[in-house]
Amino acid sequence: MTDTAAPAVLTTRQDHILIVTINRPEARNAVNAAVHVGIGTALEEAESDPEIRVVVITGAGDKSFCAGADLVALSRGESLAPADKDQQAWGFAGMVAHPISKPIIAAVNGFAFGGGCEIALMSDLVVAADHAQFGLPEVKVGLFAAAGGAFRIARQLPQKIAMEHLLTGDPFDAATALRFGFANRVVPAAELMPTALALAEKIAANAPLSVQASKRVALGIQDGRITADAPYWEHNTIERSALMRSEDAREGPRAFAEKRKPEWKAR
DSSP: OOOTTSOSEEEEEETTEEEEEEOOGGGTTOBOHHHHHHHHHHHHHHHHOTTOOEEEEEESSSSEEEOSBOHHHHHTTOOSSOSOHHHHTTOGGGTTTOOOSSOEEEEEOSEEETHHHHHHHHSSEEEEETTOEEEOGGGGGTOOOTTTHHHHHHHHSOHHHHHHHHHHOOOEEHHHHHHTTSOSEEEOGGGHHHHHHHHHHHHHTSOHHHHHHHHHHHHTEETTEEGGGHHHHHHHHHHHHHHHTSHHHHHHHHHHHTTSOOOOOOO
16 A cells, blocks of 8 residues: 655755655656645755755656646646745746756656656756656647746757647657757666766766856856746746636546547637
């Protein structure tokens, strides 16, 4: 029996590295409010602690890095975000609108779909197990990748490749991720964490303030925000609000739950 008291997110330190593990393997490491708070709080800890120089984020088990939003929790009427407004501002999973100066490496151990892919998109580097898969399947269920995925994937993959995966919702494998520069390393599953930690240690050996300044300049991080992303988030909010009022946005999840093909109305 699964221990329901187990923390949704585990954090451990290894020298100057903070390892953050989404600890819901029974739910394919899907994101609920507890995961949101756990990841966001870990990132706050990393940013404020000068002894932490690099963050490695991964998922428990070897099947799923993160399956995205916890649709079961949603179906029960649970919110995937906490009540606290400051924590809500961190964005999905406590991360996608929560840039920090410390480098983040995603160690992807399985599939990273939907919000899981958006966590990888928000990470600075990706080390993937050779069986990993990435994807933004939201269009298949009447939604869209509204946690940064829709605009970030078009920056991080060649545009035509990005558009194919964004518009079809089809996943891409680890080899494809490596070929197009979405992943820095692809290794056998047994070598995933050692490889990610070796990369983290290499970064941590450099002057920490230099590394942090380099990341802030590269990504345009000022006052805890990526300023260039602001218009994308504004547009994202407008589109999401309109889409969620549509019949199709209700039909998609309902058809998914009923295990049938959706009947789109384009309204």
